[in-house]
Amino acid sequence: MADQQQSYKKARFFKCALQVNPAGYIQYRGQQQSLSESDYNQRLLNAALEAGIEIIGLADHGSVDGVDSIRTLFNQHGIVVFPGFEIASSEKIHFVCLFDESKSAQELERILGSLRLLDPQDGVRPSRLSAEQLIDEVNQQGGFIFAAHCTNDNGLLKIGQMNHVWQHQDLLAAQIPGSIEDLRGVENDFYRKVFLNKDANYKREREMAAINAADVEAPEKIKEAGASCLIKMTKPCFASFKQAFLDAGSRVRLNSDKPENYASAIERIRFVGGYLDGVDIELSDHLNAVIGGRGTGKSTLLECIRYAFALEPKTQNALKQHKSVIDTNLGKERGIVEITLRSAVLHGRKFTVSRKYGNQPVVVDEQGNVSPYHPTDLLPGIELYGQNEIYEMTRDEHSRNQLIERFLEGEHEQFDADIAKVLAKLKENRESIKRALSQKDDVEAEVERLPKLLDQAKQYQALGIEEKLKIIPKLEKEKQLKARVDEDVTRVKDAIEALKDSLPDTVFLSDSALDGLPHADSFRQQRLVLDALKAGVQQTLVQLEQLALNADTQLAPLKKALLEKQQTEEQNLEKAFKDIPASQGKTGRQIGAEYQTLLKQIEQIRPKQTTLQHRQAQIDELYGQRKKLLLELDQYTSARATSILKSVKRLTRKLEQKVRLTLQPEGNRQAFVDFLSECSLEGVGPKRLAWVLDGDFSPSNLAATIRQGETELAQNFGVTGTVITALTRLPEVKLLELEELQLPDTMAIELNVTHGEREAVFRPIDDLSTGQQCTAVLHLLLLDNQDPLILDQPEDNLDNAFIAERIVAELRRAKLSRQFLFATHNANIPVFGDAEWIGVLSVEDSKGMILSEQQGAIDVPKVQELAADILEGGKSAFNQRREKYGFN
Incomplete structure (x- = not known):
């Protein structure tokens, strides 16, 4: 295979079949090979390529015949070949010995000779060397040796009392047929415990690497799961292969153990x-x-x-x-x-x-x-x-808590959304109460003027002008009624315009919009219904507009006639003013005009008595709504606290006694103190608010108690004097804000500062060294994340x-x-x-x-x-x- 050094820049798992046999191996099984060597090798190659095999180890029994032909063919197709052989020790324990990909057949023959086979012409016969001597010799020759089929006949674990061989520091791998878990219960769970390093008699300093490397005595066998395993290397070469077993926990995997990675x-x-x-x-x-x-x-x-x-x-x-x-x-x-x-x-x-x-x-x-x-x-x-960013984060409690929140899983995020919605409603309610109270104050101020105005009216009545001017309040009442008629007509016209704007627009159901949809016919039928609705409403609108127009037409002469009559009455008033006798230096006209103004004011204020009652009813309704919202807020915050506590417990379990997290819902009472401090309470500094930090009452509870008065404050919170006075002077708007105040959670972070397997000792993060604080945070960062x-x-x-x-x-x-x-x-x-x-x-x-x-x-x-x-x-x-x- 051509050396593609440029492509080998990172380690990955290579699929390795480490006990592949040449065509002649089948004779060891007492069978005749029906294929020629070249046909066998080609079929073996085809099967290996199909199975994704990238490295093979050749392991005929005590023979290296066929190495060169297989190596030449496989190298041409990018498969690396580690030549070697299978050999039995003097105790008849079977081992596979592999060597550098460049080892020639002649060199391998010499190595075989150094292993002192009883009969060099019969590779099945055992060596004169013990298992320990074989391991030492192969390692000295630069090779790699593993225990073949160690749980089967002639296997290292099958032959009794060979724990000293198992514990040899240079024996790094042993072959099993499947996974370690497949060995559960076999031989009273002996094999599984040995591989898990839990059998005291077979305990090793370095755990034995379990590999799958079943005999491949026929080409198709190389496709079976038990014939290959995964070895991590940067470049597929013997040096990297050997080094992989120095860190088998990271670099050696059974096919069944390779994790699927779906991460980014x-x-x-x-x-x-x-x-x-x-x-x-x-x-x-x-x-x-x-x-x-x-x-x-x-x-x-x-x-x-x-x-x-x-x-x-x-x-x-x-x-x-x-x-x-x-x-x-x-x-x-x-x-x-x-x-x-x-x-x-x-x-x-x-x-x-x-x-x-x-x-x-x-x-x-x-x-x-x-x-x-x-x-x-x-x-x-x-x-x-x-650099140093984690250290800086550990110095800030808010940053630490934000980090932890990113790793919490649960329903608390949904509760956060629910709480935010309720708080938004409470804020809207607060603004409504604020407006209603302001409007009530304005109306109250007006209504409070009424007794004074009525008393002033009595003084004018003493002058004997009441009978002459008794029409004035009636005319003022008529003006109010006329304005109400105008408002009602205008409201109907506005409603008609709003209805026009609400008519269905079926452009969104056009043929082009429906093109290609699987149920377009259904939407076309719905479009017909909407079009019919629109047409019907438009017809009705025409009628409604005509009704409004008719009303305007009918009202116009009535309004005109009323205005003329009122103007006549106003003229009569002017005449009546002349008949009023002068008094206290004021002419009759001046006295009449003042009385007229006074009566108008009285008539304008009289309806506000009813308005005041309505305003109070509105305020009562708003406070009733507020109580429901506050109850809803309590329910959500309690549910959130329960959920987030469960999340913190789950996260703590994930941290496996390395870091311990303890949540105190709404535990940060400094926010409570900060709110009261910002209220500028007269004569009350931070020291006089220490009782807030020490207490466990809620902001809404304090607000309710302040409304109850000084006695309740003293009884419930133990505060006196200046503090009570300052709190009771808080305006209602501040009390409403106090009810909505949400206290942040506090998160206690503790690090297990012990090493090894000793009993855990936890210390709070603020009591740790810089290095330990950063370690606690890094444990969190290493939690699962895609x-x-x-x-x-x-x-x-x-x-x-x-x-x-x-x-x-x-x-x-x-x-x-x-x-x-x-x-x-x-x-x-x-x-x-x-x-x-x-x-x-x-x-x-x-x-x-x-x-x-x-x-x-x-x-x-x-x-x-x-x-x-x-x-x-x-x-x-x-x-x-x-x-x-x-x-x-």
Whole structure:
């Protein structure tokens, strides 16, 4: 197979059949091969290609005949061949031994010779070497050895008292026919417990990797599930294959165990212009790590992703840093960031997001069409945190609580919507009460004038003019009645116009609108009904307009006659004024005019007594509605509290004793104090409001008690003097606002600060070190999410022990179903986390770059070398990682 080095830039699972037999193997079964070697090999190749096999291991019994012919044919079709053989130890335990893809048949013959077969001409005969000696020898020869069919005849676990062989540190894999769970109950559950490392007699420091590698003695057998397994490598080669078993938990999978991944992913990032001009990388769907010396551009890469998605930094410092990085590294050359992604929320569709410096992001779909989506519509759950941004968030309780709320699942969001609707209704009710009270005050002021006006009228009556001017209040009453007649006619005319505007418009049911609909005929029939309704109403409108016109016509002469009679009465009044005797220096005309004005005022105010009663009834009705709304609000807030408490408990269980969350619904009483402080209570400062913080009463309860008076306030809340006086002086509008005040929830966050398997010890987040606070938040960020998590050097503010013991373990689990991208200089994350893609940033001619040969997983030699040079860690940490790096 031609070496396609450029395509091997990230680790992925390769499907491997590791016990494939050549044509002559069937003789070991006592059968005759009916196919020629070339026909057998071709059929085997066809079956392998059909099954998606990318690597095979050849394992004839004590023979390497046929290696070269199969290898040549398979390599031509892109399948890598690890040559080898099956061999039995002196205890008759069967093993499969595989070697580098470049090993020649002659070299393999020499290795077979060194394994001291009893009869070199009969590969079925066992070796003189014990199982332990075989394992040592094969490893010394640079090969890989695994226990074949270990639960069947001649298998390592089938032969008793071989636990010392099982525990050999250089035996890294054992073959089983199916899944580990399939072994449940077999031999009293012995096999399953051994593979789960729960049998004390077979306990290993490193768990044994379970593989499926059943004998393929006929071409079609390679298609069976038990014939192959999955090995993660950057490039399919023997060196990477062997290294995979040093981290089998991450890199070795049975076909039945491979998780389906439906998460979103950033697939490619490309730069044109700017500091990272020319960088073009493809990310893994799982764990990705950008490493490099300080100043090489790790933060720049991540901040450019943030820029492309137009994500808002969570803190002011992060915003300032983001702007500086973008201006400096993208702005000078007006560079472009281009990101290709797969969106889970849009069912796996692919899009490209492009953003030039100074412009808005542009989203293009796979067909090259500009999409209406915003980048965050594609990855709504994406999380990106710059350097120190998580640390800054931990310092702010509101930011912490907002973060937690994003991970809460339940009905509380629906209750939030219901609560918002009720609060909107309460606000509308409050405004209505405010207007009604204001209108009542105005009317009350008018009505309160009536006794004084009536008394003044008596003084005029004493002058004997009442009889002469008794027509005045009657004329005023007639004017009010005339205005009411005009209002009624106008109201009918307005209703007619409104009805005209409400007529059906069936354009929305036109033939063109219905074209292609499966039930268009039904809608055409409905259109006929609406058209008939419109025609009928139009006919009625003509009649109604005529009725209104007739009313105007009939009323006109009546109004005219009434006006003439009233004018006559007014003239008679003028004459009557002349007959009024002068008094107190005022002429009869002046006295009459004053009395006339006084009587008009009295007649105008008299109806307002009824209006006042109506206003009070309206206010009573509004307060009745308000009580129902407040009760509804209580019901929703209680239901929300119950729901969110359940959500918090579920989230705490997900955190698996790492972080504990405790919610206190409506627990933030500072908002209560702040409201009262803003009311400018006379003589009442913050210290005199301490009783509010200490209490457990609601704002609406306090408002109700204030309305009851000073005695109730003193009895219920224990306040006295200045505070009581100030509270009872609060205007009604403020009490209404107080009833609507919603107190925020408080969330207690505690971190388990113990290491290992010791009993959990939780400490509140405010009592933790900076590193521990950030660890608590990071545990939340690592919870299930279908969109990527991108972090810039999270280790800067993390406790290193927590990274190694907890964060890395969670990463290894979470990366199976979520994409991560970290910029880091801490070896624990990419090495222990077993990053599928590691990109090494370097600088040349003041430009950042990630060369092709400097990206891939830790099984790429150049990446190993650079990772050892760049990633920080002391001697002890390096020694622990040495084996993973592949160093001696």
